[in-house]
Amino acid sequence: MSNEQIKNLEEIFEARIARDEKIEPKDWMPEKYRKTHIRQMSQHAHSEIVGMLPEGNWITRAPSLRRKAALLAKVQDEAGHGLYLYSACETLGVSRDELYEQLHSGKAKYSSIFNYPTVTWADMGAVGWLVDGAAIINQVPLCNTSFGPYARAMVRVCKEESFHQRQGFEIMLKLCNGSQEQKDMAQDALNRWWWPSLMMLGPTDAESIHTEQSMKWKLKRKSNDDLRQQFIDQTVPQAELLGLTIPDPDLKWNDEKGVYDFGEINWDEFWQVVKGHGPCNKQRMKARVSAWENGEWVRDAAMAYADKKEARKLKEAI
Amino acid sequence: MSKNWPLWEIFVRSKNGLEHRHFGSLHASDAEMALENARDVYTRRSEGVSIWVVESTNITASNPEHNGELFEPAQDKVYRHPTFYDLPDEVKHM
Numbered sequence: 001m002s003n004e005q006i007k008n009l010e011e012i013f014e015a016r017i018a019r020d021e022k023i024e025p026k027d028w029m030p031e032k033y034r035k036t037h038i039r040q041m042s043q044h045a046h047s048e049i050v051g052m053l054p055e056g057n058w059i060t061r062a063p064s065l066r067r068k069a070a071l072l073a074k075v076q077d078e079a080g081h082g083l084y085l086y087s088a089c090e091t092l093g094v095s096r097d098e099l100y101e102q103l104h105s106g107k108a109k110y111s112s113i114f115n116y117p118t119v120t121w122a123d124m125g126a127v128g129w130l131v132d133g134a135a136i137i138n139q140v141p142l143c144n145t146s147f148g149p150y151a152r153a154m155v156r157v158c159k160e161e162s163f164h165q166r167q168g169f170e171i172m173l174k175l176c177n178g179s180q181e182q183k184d185m186a187q188d189a190l191n192r193w194w195w196p197s198l199m200m201l202g203p204t205d206a207e208s209i210h211t212e213q214s215m216k217w218k219l220k221r222k223s224n225d226d227l228r229q230q231f232i233d234q235t236v237p238q239a240e241l242l243g244l245t246i247p248d249p250d251l252k253w254n255d256e257k258g259v260y261d262f263g264e265i266n267w268d269e270f271w272q273v274v275k276g277h278g279p280c281n282k283q284r285m286k287a288r289v290s291a292w293e294n295g296e297w298v299r300d301a302a303m304a305y306a307d308k309k310e311a312r313k314l315k316e317a318i
Numbered sequence: 319m320s321k322n323w324p325l326w327e328i329f330v331r332s333k334n335g336l337e338h339r340h341f342g343s344l345h346a347s348d349a350e351m352a353l354e355n356a357r358d359v360y361t362r363r364s365e366g367v368s369i370w371v372v373e374s375t376n377i378t379a380s381n382p383e384h385n386g387e388l389f390e391p392a393q394d395k396v397y398r399h400p401t402f403y404d405l406p407d408e409v410k411h412m
Contacts, residue, residue, distance in 0.1 A: 027382050073362075080359050087343040090325065096345060097322055153342070160363070299347075303321050306348035 017217060022148040025091035033217060036210070037147050038094050039108075040219060045085035046103045046110035050284050052078045054118040055127060063121060070167045071124060077164065081157045088149035104289050112270065113200045115278030122175055122182075122189035128168015130190075130197040130235065136161050137231050138201065141221035169238065176242045183243070190239065191247045198262075199270040201228040207267075232260050325374040326352040328359075330366035338370050349373075 001009075010030055016023070023029055052075050059075065062068035086096055102108035113131055118124065139161065142154040175186040202208060202224035214220035222230075232251075239246050250263030272278065323345040329338035341360045346352035352371040360366065380388060396402045405412065 024382070026379065076358075076362070080362065083344060083359050084342055087325075090343070095322070299323065302347035302351065303323060306351075307321075309348065 014216075017146045020218075021146075022151065023146050024148045032213075034092050036213065036217070036219065037150065038089055038092050040214075041085055041089040041092075041150055042094075042099050042102065043109055043111075045082045045089060045099070046108055047114065048078045048082035048085060049103075050110045050114045050288060052082075053284055053287055054114055054116070054280075055124060057118050058121060058124050061121070062124075067124075067171070074128070074164050074167060077160050081153075081160070084153040084156055085150075088147075088153045091149045100292060104285070104292065106276070106285070109274065111200060112273040112278060113196050115273050115280045115284060116192070116196055117280050120185050120189060122172070122185040123193070125168050125171030125175060125186065126189035126193040128164050128166075129172055129238070130168075130193050131200065132161060132164040132168060133235060134197045134200045134231050136165060137227050137234075142219075144218065144221065146218040172242055172244075176244065186242070187244050190244050194247050195265065195269075196273075198228055198231070198265055199267075201231060203267070203270070229259055232262055236260055323347050326356075326371045327374050327377060328352070328356045329370040329372070330356075330360055331368040332366055334367060338368065341365075343374060346371075 009028055013023075013029060013033075023033075055071060055075050055078075059068060059071055062071050086099060089099060090096060099108070103110070118127065136158065139154055139158055143151055143158055145151045145154065172186050172189075175182040205211060205223045205225045208224055211220060211223055215223075236246060236251070248263045250261065252261055254261045273281070276282075324347075325343055326346055326349075327343050328341045330341045331338045341356075344352065344355050344359055346355050349371055353369055356369050356371055361369070392398075
């Protein structure tokens with residue numbers, strides 16, 4: 001194809017997106033659109049899968065059968081979300097194995113929040129309330145994104161996600177209405193998860209390199225700073241309801257702007273964790289890689305069994 | 319390194335009386351496992367009463383580049399629609 005033709009196709013493509021038309025996998029698309037989508041969707045899928053680890057940590061130690069069943073269902077949902085997103089990603093011609101390889105080799109990233117440890121039961125409350133809360137704010141606009149398979153996967157994800165946040169908040173509420181020790185545990189969890197949750201909404205607009213292009217492709221509908229403000233404004237009253245204190249001395253209602261002002265985020269910490277130096281990066285990757293490697297014989301055996309059954313069926317037919 | 323699990327397309331009937339609809343895809347070693355996995359991945363909240371699985375390689379899809387010759391001819395055949403025909407208002411039940 002000549003440059004002229006490609007330019008022409010690109011213009012038609014951009015116009016389709018501007019008209020809010022959906023792009024489906026077999027449609028012509030610029031290479032950069034394809035690559036950006038593979039990057040973002042796979043990063044999203046990896047986050048769901050790695051995100052199972054910090055919570056999986058508490059399944060066997062949940063304080064009651066009710067909590068255990070709910071946590072198990074939540075972690076299972078995350079596996080499901082990872083699978084929806086991996087298969088949406090595969091429609092762009094990348095294989096599942098390549099995607100895993102990118103995760104395991106460290107080439108692909110996942111949400112850095114999952115590199116923090118879950119040290120007490122209250123962390124299950126804080127993760128559901130704050131981390132899933134921030135995730136929902138990020139994900140709801142994606143239900144309208146231009147790439148059909150991604151948008152469809154996100155509709156399913158968002159429908160299922162709201163139970164996650166509610167179960168987290170309920171855990172916090174229960175602890176906050178409990179003994180002083182339980183309340184302290186809830187406060188401690190909030191202290192540790194608050195700032196990483198704010199970071200989860202991504203670097204500031206000034207630092208975010210992909211924002212402009214992603215906005216154009218409707219892969220992003222609001223900027224990171226706007227999403228962060230929305231998260232803070234909706235979460236502060238929830239913390240008040242719990243009787244907990246947000247660990248930010250600069251946090252205060254700005255009557256003029258109608259939003260909360262908040263303190264400086266420690267971006268050095270964020271970049272350290274992104275670069276692999278968070279408290280659990282190595283542990284998380286080791287868990288994923290060993291699950292993949294130790295599962296190889298199971299995958300092979302299932303395939304060998306399927307082949308054998310197929311061969312037997314053919315023989316009987318003859 | 320042996321063969322990877324093939325990809326399957328999953329169709330779910332959400333309740334009797336409705337058609338099976340495409341829900342997504344997943345990997346499984348054979349049809350039976352695809353059904354079991356589809357149950358766990360796509361119907362965790364009673365979304366279905368029946369599942370079909372089809373190996374993705376068995377699907378033949380039209381090419382969007384040929385959409386013009388495939389679908390455009392229908393656009394100028396307005397006489398296939400009831401509104402094409404002029405009838406007086408007095409005609410009832412038609």
